[in-house]
Amino acid sequence: MNSVESTSSDWAERLQACRQTPFSRDKDKRGDDLLGLNNKAASAALQARYGPLFAPLGQRPRVIAQLGQSLDGRIATLNGHSHYVTGSADRAHLHRLRALNEAVVIGANTVVADNPQLTVRAVEGPNPVRVVIASRPALPGDRHIFCDHQAATWQVGSRGDAQQSVARWLDPPSLQPQAVLSELVNAGIQRVLIEGGARTVSAWLAAGLIDHLYLTIAPVIIGAGPTGLQLPAIDHMDQALRPSVARFALGEDMLFRLDFTDALPQ
Numbered sequence: 633m634n635s636v637e638s639t640s641s642d643w644a645e646r647l648q649a650c651r652q653t654p655f656s657r658d659k660d661k662r663g664d665d666l667l668g669l670n671n672k673a674a675s676a677a678l679q680a681r682y683g684p685l686f687a688p689l690g691q692r693p694r695v696i697a698q699l700g701q702s703l704d705g706r707i708a709t710l711n712g713h714s715h716y717v718t719g720s721a722d723r724a725h726l727h728r729l730r731a732l733n734e735a736v737v738i739g740a741n742t743v744v745a746d747n748p749q750l751t752v753r754a755v756e757g758p759n760p761v762r763v764v765i766a767s768r769p770a771l772p773g774d775r776h777i778f779c780d781h782q783a784a785t786w787q788v789g790s791r792g793d794a795q796q797s798v799a800r801w802l803d804p805p806s807l808q809p810q811a812v813l814s815e816l817v818n819a820g821i822q823r824v825l826i827e828g829g830a831r832t833v834s835a836w837l838a839a840g841l842i843d844h845l846y847l848t849i850a851p852v853i854i855g856a857g858p859t860g861l862q863l864p865a866i867d868h869m870d871q872a873l874r875p876s877v878a879r880f881a882l883g884e885d886m887l888f889r890l891d892f893t894d895a896l897p898q
Contacts, residue, residue: 663724697826706854721883731757733825739832759783
C-alpha cells in the first residue's frame, strides 16, 4: 500500500470514530496540510492534531470552534476582505474539522458577507449539516447554503424568517448559545463545529460551551480591520482564561489547539 492510500485509510478510520455516516473515498484528497509528510508522519500528525475529537463522547455534546487570524489579531481588512488570511494547509484543516463534526454553525452576518459553502472539498469525508443562526431577518436566498443542494441546511430562529429551502428549522426560546445548543442536541447532534464568524465563536466561548478552539495565526500583518476573539472585559489577569495549548505547523501558519475543558479562571 502506498503512502497516500495508507494515509487515506488512516483518516477514514478517524472519521468513522466520529461519524457513523457512509462517505465516498477519494484517495487524491490527501490535503495540503499533510504535504511533505510520509505516511507515518501524516498519521501521527492527524492523531496529534485531532486526538481529543476522536475520544468517545461523554454525557454532553462536544463543541469545537475555529478561527484564522493575522499576527496582529485581524480576521479581515477594514472593508471585510478575508480571502485569504491563512494558507491552503489551514483550509484543508478546516475541511477536516467539518468532516469530523455532525453540524457546522455560522452566524447570519457570515452568510451574507462570505457566502460560504460549508462543505468538505479539500479532503475526503462527509459533509456536516449546515446550521445558520438567523439573528437578522430576510437572509438572501441566493447564498450557497440555501441553493447549492450539496448538504442539508438548518435555520435557527423564527419560522417566519426561515428560507423555504431549509431542510429543518429550529426555534429555541432565544438565540443565546446554550439555547441553540440544546435545540441541536434535541435534534440528535452531538458533535458541533462553530465556524464563524468571530462574534459567534466569541459568544459561544464566553458562554463556556467551547471544548476545543483551533486558532490559526498567519505570518501577516493587516494593520486594521475586525479582530478575532472579543470577550467580556476583565479587571485582573487572574480572571483570564488559561487553556492548555498544543501547537502544530500548517505550512507557513501556526495552529494552536486551545483546550478549555479545565480552563477556569485562577
